[in-house]
Amino acid sequence: MKILIAEDDSASRLILQISLSPLGETHTVVNGKEAVEAFKMALFTGRPFDLICLDVMMPEMDGREALRQIRQVEKEFGLEGSAETRIIMTTALDDPKTVVDSFYRGGATSYLVKPIRKNSLLEELAKIGLRGKGEGIRFERDPGHEEGFDHR
Amino acid sequence: MPAGIVGGGVEEEFGHGGCGPAVAPAPEVVGLEVMPEEPVGLLEFFAVGEQLGEGPVEVDLVAGVAPGLGLEVADHVHIVHPVAGVLRHAAGPGLFELVVGHGQPDFFIDRLLGVAEELEGDEPLMKEILSKFREDLAARFGGLRQAVLEKDAAQVQRQAHSIKGSAATVRAKALQRAAGRMELAGGEGRWPETGSLLGKMEEERKTLERILEGYLRGIPGRTA
Numbered sequence A: 001m002k003i004l005i006a007e008d009d010s011a012s013r014l015i016l017q018i019s020l021s022p023l024g025e026t027h028t029v030v031n032g033k034e035a036v037e038a039f040k041m042a043l044f045t046g047r048p049f050d051l052i053c054l055d056v057m058m059p060e061m062d063g064r065e066a067l068r069q070i071r072q073v074e075k076e077f078g079l080e081g082s083a084e085t086r087i088i089m090t091t092a093l094d095d096p097k098t099v100v101d102s103f104y105r106g107g108a109t110s111y112l113v114k115p116i117r118k119n120s121l122l123e124e125l126a127k128i129g130l131r132g133k134g135e136g137i138r139f140e141r142d143p144g145h146e147e148g149f150d151h152r
Numbered sequence B: 001m002p003a004g005i006v007g008g009g010v011e012e013e014f015g016h017g018g019c020g021p022a023v024a025p026a027p028e029v030v031g032l033e034v035m036p037e038e039p040v041g042l043l044e045f046f047a048v049g050e051q052l053g054e055g056p057v058e059v060d061l062v063a064g065v066a067p068g069l070g071l072e073v074a075d076h077v078h079i080v081h082p083v084a085g086v087l088r089h090a091a092g093p094g095l096f097e098l099v100v101g102h103g104q105p106d107f108f109i110d111r112l113l114g115v116a117e118e119l120e121g122d123e124p125l126m127k128e129i130l131s132k133f134r135e136d137l138a139a140r141f142g143g144l145r146q147a148v149l150e151k152d153a154a155q156v157q158r159q160a161h162s163i164k165g166s167a168a169t170v171r172a173k174a175l176q177r178a179a180g181r182m183e184l185a186g187g188e189g190r191w192p193e194t195g196s197l198l199g200k201m202e203e204e205r206k207t208l209e210r211i212l213e214g215y216l217r218g219i220p221g222r223t224a
Helices: A009-021 A032-044 A063-076 A097-105 A116-125 B108-118 B123-149 B153-169 B172-186 B191-217
Strands: A002-006 A025-029 A049-053 A086-091 A110-113 B028-034 B042-045 B057-062 B083-086 B094-103
Touching: A002 A009, A002 A032, A009 A025, A009 A049, A009 A116, A009 B083, A009 B153, A025 A032, A032 A063, A063 A086, A097 B108, A110 A116, A116 B083, B108 B123, B108 B153, B123 B153, B123 B172, B153 B172, B172 B191
Parallel strands: A002 A025, A002 A049, A049 A086, A086 A110
Antiparallel strands: B028 B094, B042 B083, B057 B094
């Protein structure tokens, strides 16, 4: 599985990266603009991401705009419905309206509220079909991390 | 041999944001002297709760304040007046510093240990996460101060939101709440309130820094 983590908070980014590394190849970026660029590059080179974790509020371009642009590119490529990339929005927002906007109107597959916990992440991955229910994740250090988009 | 109380004074408020009583006495800092004869690993101490008056009294420990004396381990101690408490894993002799609050303060170290548990006890990873948290926090506080000074609502909101998210990640709830209030106040242009909230957030950060410093000092580095 190929995973993109877009998160400007270093600690959250590291936790997500460590959590998801056992599941596949992880890439990290720090804002929405970089996320869209990384998404396009992966798509154009024929190795698209299976999962994108997108923080809602980031500098340069926020997660909602990045989500919108990613879905737009997918549409142009005829990727709709089950062919769409699974995108989990991560947020510290308390404002349900923002979450609802991203989730239902913006086209996110799912969302998680910070702090991200391993169990809730596992559950969410199972819900969106990227992980078998009951399968655990061991925290591992960089087994599949690629530096290509790493802007830490 | 029980440890004695060697210091005292008023310290910044700690963990005031949530579940404590409406008007709580100001927390205090007391020194807890660990005598050289004390056995390493476990230290019993007495009289702290009694000295501080009516309870319940709860305590968060800031260790590592006397590195020259070999203190490296931070831990959490809990005292309910007038019962004596136990300081676990005392690394050696020296002077420990206790941040003491009345009522039910935020037990940051407890929650921090919960995060470490979620990370399956990977302490070097925990250290790395906390180091990154501190770095980000320093930068974001700089940005927040500037934004408040310039009355830049969008930036205040953004910086406060980022601090709120970072604080949530390490379960620093008091700072998380204060940042959430700042995010709202900044977004609505309530500038006098942002000034006092900034002061509150700075206090919370100062307390966190002290606790984290001790905590980090007690964990071996990943690439030592």
